[in-house]
Amino acid sequence: MKRLFTLLIVLGLAFSVSAAWAQDTLVYGTTDKMSDIDPANAYDFHTWEIFYNTMDPLIGYVPGTSTLTPALATSWKANADSSEFTFTLRKGVKFTDGTPLTADVVKWTIDRNAALGGDPSWLITDFVKEVQVVDPLTVKFVLKNPVAFFPQIVVNPPYYPLNPNAWPKDKWLHDMSELPGQELTGTGAYKITSFTRDEEIVFEANSSYWGKEPNIRKIILRYFADATTMRLALENGEVDLVYKSLNPSDISDLSKNPKFVVAKLPGPFIRYICFETSESVFKDKKLRQAIAALVNRPDFAQKVFLGQVSPLYSMIPTGMQYQLNTFKTTFGDGNVAAAEKILKGLGYSASNPFQFDMWYSPSHYGDTEANLAEVLKAEIEKTPLVKVNLKSAEWATYKQQWKNKQMPLFLLGWYPDYVDPDDYTAAFAGTDGSKGNGINFSDPAWDKLFSQEQSTTNEATRKGLFETVQKWWVDQVPTVPLFQGYLILVSKPNVTGIKIGAPLIFLYKELAFKK
Amino acid sequence: MRHLFSYVLTRLLLAIPMVFILLTLVFVVLRIMPGDPVSAMLGAHAPEKVIEQKREELGLNKPIFAQYLDYLGQIARLDLGDSMIMKQHVSEPILDKLPATLELTFFGLLVSLGVGIPLGAAAARRRRSGRDFGIRLYANVVYCIPVFWLGLLLQLVFAVLLRWFPVSGRTSPRVTASAFSWSGFYVVDTLRVGNLAAFGDVMWHVILPAVTLGVVLSGIFVRLTRANMLDVLKSDYILAARARGVPERRVVFNHGLRNALIPIVTMLGLQFSLLLAGAILTETTFSWPGMGRLLLERIYLRDYPVIQGVIIVYALLVSAISLLVDLLYAAIDPRVKY
Numbered sequence: 001m002k003r004l005f006t007l008l009i010v011l012g013l014a015f016s017v018s019a020a021w022a023q024d025t026l027v028y029g030t031t032d033k034m035s036d037i038d039p040a041n042a043y044d045f046h047t048w049e050i051f052y053n054t055m056d057p058l059i060g061y062v063p064g065t066s067t068l069t070p071a072l073a074t075s076w077k078a079n080a081d082s083s084e085f086t087f088t089l090r091k092g093v094k095f096t097d098g099t100p101l102t103a104d105v106v107k108w109t110i111d112r113n114a115a116l117g118g119d120p121s122w123l124i125t126d127f128v129k130e131v132q133v134v135d136p137l138t139v140k141f142v143l144k145n146p147v148a149f150f151p152q153i154v155v156n157p158p159y160y161p162l163n164p165n166a167w168p169k170d171k172w173l174h175d176m177s178e179l180p181g182q183e184l185t186g187t188g189a190y191k192i193t194s195f196t197r198d199e200e201i202v203f204e205a206n207s208s209y210w211g212k213e214p215n216i217r218k219i220i221l222r223y224f225a226d227a228t229t230m231r232l233a234l235e236n237g238e239v240d241l242v243y244k245s246l247n248p249s250d251i252s253d254l255s256k257n258p259k260f261v262v263a264k265l266p267g268p269f270i271r272y273i274c275f276e277t278s279e280s281v282f283k284d285k286k287l288r289q290a291i292a293a294l295v296n297r298p299d300f301a302q303k304v305f306l307g308q309v310s311p312l313y314s315m316i317p318t319g320m321q322y323q324l325n326t327f328k329t330t331f332g333d334g335n336v337a338a339a340e341k342i343l344k345g346l347g348y349s350a351s352n353p354f355q356f357d358m359w360y361s362p363s364h365y366g367d368t369e370a371n372l373a374e375v376l377k378a379e380i381e382k383t384p385l386v387k388v389n390l391k392s393a394e395w396a397t398y399k400q401q402w403k404n405k406q407m408p409l410f411l412l413g414w415y416p417d418y419v420d421p422d423d424y425t426a427a428f429a430g431t432d433g434s435k436g437n438g439i440n441f442s443d444p445a446w447d448k449l450f451s452q453e454q455s456t457t458n459e460a461t462r463k464g465l466f467e468t469v470q471k472w473w474v475d476q477v478p479t480v481p482l483f484q485g486y487l488i489l490v491s492k493p494n495v496t497g498i499k500i501g502a503p504l505i506f507l508y509k510e511l512a513f514k515k
Numbered sequence: 516m517r518h519l520f521s522y523v524l525t526r527l528l529l530a531i532p533m534v535f536i537l538l539t540l541v542f543v544v545l546r547i548m549p550g551d552p553v554s555a556m557l558g559a560h561a562p563e564k565v566i567e568q569k570r571e572e573l574g575l576n577k578p579i580f581a582q583y584l585d586y587l588g589q590i591a592r593l594d595l596g597d598s599m600i601m602k603q604h605v606s607e608p609i610l611d612k613l614p615a616t617l618e619l620t621f622f623g624l625l626v627s628l629g630v631g632i633p634l635g636a637a638a639a640r641r642r643r644s645g646r647d648f649g650i651r652l653y654a655n656v657v658y659c660i661p662v663f664w665l666g667l668l669l670q671l672v673f674a675v676l677l678r679w680f681p682v683s684g685r686t687s688p689r690v691t692a693s694a695f696s697w698s699g700f701y702v703v704d705t706l707r708v709g710n711l712a713a714f715g716d717v718m719w720h721v722i723l724p725a726v727t728l729g730v731v732l733s734g735i736f737v738r739l740t741r742a743n744m745l746d747v748l749k750s751d752y753i754l755a756a757r758a759r760g761v762p763e764r765r766v767v768f769n770h771g772l773r774n775a776l777i778p779i780v781t782m783l784g785l786q787f788s789l790l791l792a793g794a795i796l797t798e799t800t801f802s803w804p805g806m807g808r809l810l811l812e813r814i815y816l817r818d819y820p821v822i823q824g825v826i827i828v829y830a831l832l833v834s835a836i837s838l839l840v841d842l843l844y845a846a847i848d849p850r851v852k853y
Contacts, residue, residue: 198809225803229683232683
């Protein structure tokens with residue numbers, strides 16, 4: 001009994017520590033995973049989010065928008081044909097160990113990240129021919145080809161200046177224990193002071209930050225194994241906000257609970273159907289058109305996602321420049337009559353239906369994927385002229401199968417590498433990008449068009465080119481856009497300053513507690 | 516003593532072919548499964564040249580038999596190799612996560628024994644009574660309950676509705692583990708530095724997962740204890756004790772239970788492997804950062820060396836515990852000699 005009493009006292013102490021928790025610390029829960037803690041090799045949104053908050057770009061976005069704004073560079077300019085970009089660096093910026101930010105540091109970083117050849121190195125090597133130090137505070141990027149949207153590419157972590165006195169030049173780092181002082185310090189608003197993989201990361205305000213001081217001194221990022229546990233932790237008051245990813249049913253429940261605020265943020269994440277266009281049954285574009293006509297977006301958006309996604313009628317997301325709803329105007333939704341007309345023209349009938357395998361990956365896109373595949377199958381089979389064999393494979397297998405052209409029709413999703421319509425189109429219908437995504441679509445006319453839009457900064461010209469691409473898309477149908485995801489962030493009502501715009505950049509320094 | 520030494524040595528030597536067979540099975544199964552670490556780790560943009568380079572770097576372009584021989588050579592040198600996904604030696608994540616799993620398993624076992632043995636003894640004491648029926652029903656029900664479902668239920672009731680316990684993790688966010696973590700066994704580490712508040716927090720976090728794991732396995736111990744107690748209670752020395760007027764409570768718990776526990780100790784070794792298996796699901800339900808979660812995550816990533824390493828460690832752990840239990844059996848039962 002005495003022992004039990006002692007245990008209760010100790011547990012009570014733990015409770016009292018919890019109660020004494022000051023409002024200068026925010027606990028944030030996620031089911032995401034962190035990869036290598038090095039911008040030379042990390043290529044996932046969650047690890048990049050950690051870089052956004054501990055390092056700074058040369059140029060960034062105004063929080064919550066897609067508008068570019070100066071950061072470590074106070075200004076930038078392109079030459080006449082957008083083949084050279086010159087950045088002027090901010091004076092007096094230092095890393096936490098006192099190393100000053102100079103043009104040499106920028107060049108050292110870019111050369112390092114390109115040479116290490118990590119997963120995102122293509123964001124440098126595909127575009128940059130050379131980095132030149134003009135003077136200590138001026139750096140020039142000479143590109144391989146003119147690229148109008150290069151500033152949007154520079155916003156990405158492989159371009160973030162690293163401290164040459166802390167980071168090794170010849171290898172990328174896996175975790176913080178390999179850094180001096182075991183602290184991830186950059187030029188950003190926060191520094192990481194404690195890191196336990198898959199458990200938690202502690203961010204503390206960087207006292208030598210060049211910009212505005214963060215509102216919250218300490219952010220604790222807590223990792224959860226699954227969405228259900230994370231939801232329960234939020235309800236139990238263990239975390240202040242959760243982001244990526246809750247189940248649709250959890251979001252639906254929490255949005256009815258006045259103790260929480262559900263923020264639905266426009267996201268550039270899109271989902272679509274891919275066709276293997278070079279060897280499979282879908283080599284014939286008419287069959288691709290028939291499938292495009294049968295898809296019923298409002299139906300699965302409601303049935304599978306409880307209305308938490310938005311139907312998408314172009315590969316370019318809604319709200320982005322040059323977007324046209326060409327799939328809506330051409331095919332509509334669940335247009336069985338149009339599909340049957342095409343299929344009958346190809347000789348298919350109820351007794352001789354068009355049969356194919358439809359593939360999905362059951363866990364990579366969350367718990368809803370199997371439901372999505374089932375509902376899509378039901379939508380497509382609304383006509384007796386089509387028979388779908390549903391098949392699934394885990395992500396590692398799935399990727400190998402699309403490279404081996406083993407999946408005639410498969411479901412994929414896309415987070416952009418840079419916020420420009422080019423990243424939503426050339427990546428799927430340009431010869432190289434299309435091959436990488438298992439679509440294997442190739443047409444010299446399309447490649448020429450992509451090359452033109454990439455090299456011009458003229459708005460009217462780009463608008464015309466992207467309108468043409470979207471019109472061609474409904475004829476050739478290399479992919480069928482399905483929906484655009486919202487980013488859902490659930491928080492306690494006293495958390496403010498949540499600003500995540502289309503580029504998906506979540507800046508913790510904007511967060512605050514309501515007084 | 517000499518016999519004991521040769522017994523231990525034989526058991527240790529027998530563990531080698533067991534690990535070898537297990538390792539071979541896991542090695543082959545992993546390689547014949549579609550997908551490989553390269554396709555799991557590289558993004559959609561990766562050019563063929565990069566993929567080929569990576570496969571070569573990881574040795575995946577070699578014939579499977581050559582890969583197997585390389586791996587055996589590595590194991591013979593007691594080297595588990597490097598992770599294919601993360602830039603780390605296989606032992607790093609294992610040593611990092613193993614204490615969390617062992618801590619959870621230890622408390623799970625305590626709950627399992629703490630609930631199972633007294634209930635089993637109580638059932639045997641009043642055979643065929645309402646109490647006996649109720650306890651047997653409990654044992655059957657908990658043994659059938661899926662561990663993740665019980666975990667969710669306990670989370671919902673004791674964490675969300677009653678708010679008595681936390682939902683997940685090993686510590687609260689406000690308790691910085693790096694401030695006291697030394698061996699990875701947080702219960703020990705917090706006591707070592709004399710941080711009672713952190714110790715309380717660690718205990719507060721381990722209760723729900725340990726209860727989840729322990730309750731499910733307590734059903735086995737209820738039935739085992741009850742069956743053994745019923746046998747023991749029929750023994751002559753129990754009859755003699757009763758004839759001498761020893762109070763029934765003492766007869767059952769002091770004389771009967773002690774002797775009934777001997778076969779239960781033997782079962783502990785076997786139950787340990789069940790506890791480890793249950794820990795995989797419990798760790799996922801409670802976001803407990805242990806070996807189970809590590810194994811699941813690395814299976815998705817096809818990180819062959821880490822998966823193989825975790826399985827070797829599991830196999831060695833089960834062998835070591837079985838050996839320990841067998842030795843303990845000899846210590847507590849004078850009839851057993853090695």
